[in-house]
Amino acid sequence: MKKRNGLFALISLLAILFYAAAADSRGKPQSNNVSRYLVQYSAGSYQELQAFIHQKGGQVIFDYSTLISGMAVDLSATAVKELRRSGLATSIEADSERTQHALPGNYPLLPFEEFVPWGVDRVEADQLWSSAANSGPADNGVAMPEVLPGSVTGNGVVVAVLDSGIDYGHPDLMDNILDLRGDGVMRDFLDGDEDPTDATGNGHGSNVASVIASVDNDVGVIGIAPEAKISPYRVCDGTCPLSAIIAALVQAVLDDVDVINMSFGGTAGFNIEASAIQAANRAGVILVASAGNEATQQPSFPAAYDTVLAVGATEFGDAPADFTNVGGWVDITGPGVHIPVATCRGCGRFAMMMELSPMARMLSPVAMEGTGVATVAGTEIVDLGRGCVASQGDVYNSDPTGKVALIQRGACSFAEKVMFAEQAGAVAVAVFNNVPGNFNGTLGDFTAAVPAASLSLEEGQLVQADIASGVTLVDISVVASDYDTVDGTSFSGPHVAGVAALILQVAPDSSPIQVRKLLEKNAERLGPKVIFGNGMVRADKSVSAAQ
CATH class of the missing domain: 3.30.70.80 (Peptidase S8 propeptide/proteinase inhibitor I9)
Structure with missing residues (x-):
């Protein structure tokens, strides 16, 4: 602005x-x-x-x-x-290096008819721009959004996303990305060029941008500020060097952005980082950062600097997320659990599994991080036991060659279980839990060639019992997806950055301190300030107060 x-x-x-x-x-x-x-x-x-x-x-x-x-x-x-x-x-x-504040193991989504994510609905952003009926914070955003012409959408506001880069071609992002590639200015501070594309499939930057400003296009999701512009700066690829972060802060100020979102952090502050943050604030930029996922009161930087809005996370029902950092340094809270987002195209992994015989039942697998992408149809599944061949000396209960391997969680890493089953000839692997419920699993540095997914204890035991009674056939598939469901304060922070963009549309001359006061004063109180800061960010009340 x-x-x-x-x-x-x-x-x-x-x-x-x-x-x-x-x-x-x-x-x-x-x-x-x-x-x-x-x-x-x-x-x-x-x-x-x-x-x-x-x-x-x-x-x-x-x-x-x-x-x-x-x-x-x-x-x-x-x-x-x-x-x-x-x-x-x-x-x-x-x-030094900062760490992205996303948790591993997501629930990818297949393409779907556009809807309002629950976080967008919870902060009442859709009250400002949607013509669909809204029954309040509990309606979970199920209505098909219809953005009203002339409504408060973040139009004219630029939000910088300092992150892993972005997928410029994603249909839920492309119309809102401020594409400055070709102007000769460096915005990828890892590779040293002008193209901050997410080149490694990290997806984190696209996830963050999606929360802020996914477009209204009848597919996927819609963002807090669906007509704000995103200016991406690539500073992360797993970790985020502080030298690159500061360079991006410098360039974002030169690019005249209005808001800067930083979904990363670390436990130590640095003199030069503090100087850059203060200078950006003096230049009139609103700075937002995630509070971190260590479930501690220890401050995380850059969130804990005085001129940065530090954002904690809640889950459904407004309980604090079990991972969120808390403390007197946290300013405000936003949704941060099971947030539906766009991700880099093909980076998501969606698992499907069905038992065909002796029982016909649909199962509910979760694709493991690092899984292969493939479909295996009408194939026998065999019970291998724990599958800890290398570390525990386990011997498989059956020969998995050409079959789907069922393995129970425990005693060794998921990577070991999947890698050795794959090497033994398994065409897919399902790891079932050793406690009730399902889980998010990651293969770490190992990338599987075959589909690898998790099952709940309950479903795993049902399949295990069927295997014991005779030949059991299953379909299992892991497909690539353009959407994810993500957890972490990495995604509560962008809710606040998006609301700041909405405020700046109606009050473009507002200073960072004025925007902070609007956000904090109009937040919905949820409980002790040491846990929730000033409470849940509310777009409707903050924008109304700014007008």
């Missing part, structure tokens, strides 16, 4: 020239004798500091000078000691 002035345009041009010159060195330092450091310096020492770095054989990786007096550099330990003694630097910190 803000207007970029001529100075910002000039600074942007200078940034383009700098980044283009060093775009081949964004990854980790190439030499074992060199490490990456985050350096702040006093006014007037910029040129001398650069000369020192080059003299010592180092390299400036990111120049943050358009926002703060700082840079990321690769230097040897000896050179860093000399730099500390030189007086040129006011702060020298080793680069």
Whole structure:
């Protein structure tokens, strides 16, 4: 909503020239004798500091000078000691990594007729733009949305998503992505180029963007602010280097964004990160970050900085999510459990399983993270027992060659169970729980070639009993999906970022502190502040108060 002035345009041009010159060195330092450091310096020492770095054989990786007096550099330990003694630097910190705040093991979804996700409905965002009947927070968003022309949708507001990149071609995202590829400006701070596409199938950035601004297009899901624009910056691929995060903050401010969402964090704060956060706030940007998933009161950064809105998570019924961080530093709460989202196309995995004989029953599998994608039809399933061949010396109860393997959870990793069953010739693997209910399983670093899914204890025991009575045939399939259901404060934070975008549409000149006050004052109180902060973010009340 803000207007970029001529100075910002000039600074942007200078940034383009700098980044283009060093775009081949964004990854980790190439030499074992060199490490990456985050350096702040006093006014007037910029040129001398650069000369020192080059003299010592180092390299400036990111120049943050358009926002703060700082840079990321690769230097040897000896050179860093000399730099500390030189007086040129006011702060020298080793680069660090933040962690994305999503939990492993999702429930992928197949394409479906568009609906309002329960989180969008719970914060009453759809009250602002939907013509469909809304019976309040409990209606679970089942109505087919119909966005009213001229309603409050986040139109004209730009939300930066600092994350794993984005799937530009996803039908639920493409119309709302601010596509600046081709302008020569770096926005992928891992590969060092201008294309922040999710190149590795992480999906996290697309998930986050979906919560904020999935479009109204009759398929999939709809976001909190379905006409806001998303400006993506790639800083994460599993972990998120702090040097890249700060570079993205710098560029997001240069790009004149209105809101920045950061769904990652770590337990330590850093001087240079705090400086960049404060500078972005002074530039008028609203900063939102997830509180973290460690179920602790220990602060997570960047969420715990004073100028960032720290967002905890709730589940259905407004109970705090069992993973959410809490404490006096948490400002507000948003939905963060079983959130339906768009993900990178084909990145989701959806499992289906049916017993054909001796009983015909539909089962409810959950695809494991790392599963193969395939369909196995009318195939015998055999009981292998625990399947811990390597670590426990287990011997299979049956030969799984050409068959589906049924294995019970426990005693070793899912990866071991699936990998050895696959190597023994199994064409699919179903791991059933050792306690009531189903579970989300991950194969870790192992990627299976065959379908791998989990079953509840109850369903596993039914199939096991049928196997004991004779030949049992099943269909099992894992298919790729463009949608997921995700958990974590990674997704409660974007609910708040989306509501901030709605506020800025009706009150475009609002300062970050004014937006914060609107969000906190109009939040729905749920319980103790140490757990919920100011309560559940409410789009309807916050926007009404802003008008």
